[in-house]
Amino acid sequence: MPVESIQGRGAPRNATPTRFNLKERLVEGDWLDSVESLDGIVPRRTTVTVEKPRSILTRNSSPDIGFDRSVNPYRGCEHGCIYCFARPTHAYHDLSPGLDFESRLFVKPDAAKLLHAALSRPGYEAAPIALGTNTDPYQPIEEHWQVTRSVLELLLETKHPFTITTKSDRVLRDLDIIAPAAKLGIASVAISVTTLDPKIHKTLEPRAPAPRKRLAAIRTLIEAGVPAFVSIAPVVPQITDHEMESIVAAAAEAGARGAFWLPVRLPHEVAPLFRAWLDEHYPDRAGKVMATINSIRGGRDNDPNFFSRMRGQGVWADLLRTRFEKATKRYGLPQARFALRRDRFEPPQGDQLRLL
Template sequence: MPIESSQGRGATRNTTPTRFNLKERVADGEWLDQVEALDGVPRRRTSVTIEHPRAILTRNSSPDIGFDRSVNAYRGCEHGCIYCFARPTHAFHDLSPGIDFESRLFAKPTAPQLLHAALSRPGYECRPIAMGTNTDPYQPIEERWRITRALIELLLETRHPFTITTKSDRVLRDLDLLKPAADLGLACVAMSVTSLDPKIARTLEPRAPQPRKRLAAVKALNAAGVPCYVAIAPVVPQITDHELEQIVEAAAAAGAPGGFYLPVRLPLEVAPLFRDWLDEHFPDRAGKVMATIRSLRGGKDNDPNFFSRMRGQGPWADLLRTRFELATKKHGLRHAKFPLRTDLFRPPEGAQMRLL
């Protein structure tokens, strides 16, 4: 018996993390188990817990990712994108990659101080820092916590290059910081647009801003001189792939200098959540969708191998690549590149941050 409604969420259920041998959650006879019978099923509310990490700069050595370091101000994401490859990280907190990931959020208010310390270390080598690689830096709770803004303030102060990936037009609230950073060649944005259809977007990404708002943000950023690319990421076969050319055209019309696409990835616990979502929202084509994904992923739900995990493989991958290349050529959209300056970097002054 459910004790909370998943209405308005991306995942249709909470799954138990399996990689850490955690026990299955079962009803224990408490009053909450009877709440449906008493008052009906209440909606799941979003909660935010303060997290105190020891470090904030995450490094990777992946040869198929265009950055080697990233910062994430939050853990979990209220946007609720069903395909989000970051969902399994919630298992480290004994929480479900399902609805917990969308509603049991963690904020890292000490992130700016931790980044200040990292940039101050002797011998620090400056390279672009990516934000939004795991969870969206402009999800709704940024309006209150403003951690992303504080990070940008520090990066601008130290003349450190950075990229932002987001699905939200809330990024425009920091235009006063992004513009001077972009004028120095230090900043660019990638706006994720997966579908132009409001209904599809609402099921794929239930709490993210609608596509028209994202494209309006792309236009506003580029008009202000902040390079904003469009990421068609992910492309979901049989659900959004038919919109590839339309999104490229819309990106070009919004003034985007370039774009890129990525086929959907379903790592670890994401695959069963995605299957449940298909059964709920697209039962008529669920089998066809998964068959196409497996053809892209070497016969499996997911392919974790370098290079192929980003591009896919087989006829479907070749077709997507050809379609994207033809569309970008037709509409004058370049493949996204993020040429940012690193020669302007100056380490923070003193032991404390000057702006915070």
């Protein structure tokens, strides 16, 4: 393997996951000794592996999540957000939740076909399908694979309700599907905006579109009649929390229908990756950041318990919650409500045209 640069990536390292007793990946010492003699260091390239799952509709029974089913067209995410709570899922593939998560990606090209089968089952009852719950459905490789688009085409055809969460303005490419779905009352979009500062954005979520593009996407969605919301998630104390009011104001100015926020979560391998990121980019405040996160998470790096994992606890969480509530009241931005119609659903009719 060539020595690869991590310039432009989110994770500062590619540590082996340890939860599954996997062998540590080591590079031989003589190879390390020869690194300096190389002509140069090549960029770390993104690879995409085709995945053939047997099902695509993921169910959950979590009492603190507002949906019970989701579709994820991809595994891994090239946006490289250091805080991404989905990073640990790459460990199931014997891959690192670090750099592997953002450069060794998996695509599910048969997602729409599998969803067609799921929606066709006798007794299926429609409820909003969430896209973007694990990895971003509009990350860069969607430009080529268009798996998300194929799923949306099916959802519009069957008039099935859906929500999209993304931090990419690429969602506008599918306005020809999303806008008609919104007119039927079966679609809504949440755009994640964590910071307005280009310098923070460059390291926090290095390959995601710029915040100004996301705010412009909210405006365009609203103008097209699509209920669009701003997701201030996650809020990273001592790094982005000072921007909460500014983000609310900018989203309101863009016409967002509502807003919600979540404190940063650091499950499993995300915590040590995040600490390494702090040491590299914010060494002057790393200790303060983690102390505040520990305060919000009951003295730990992460709180996995239902409800409190989404809200946080203690004085810091209360302060952030109060600030958010005051900001949304000041700028007339209500709490996000994803009320979608379920009664329009029509099961797929196979390859034949519908009879009118």
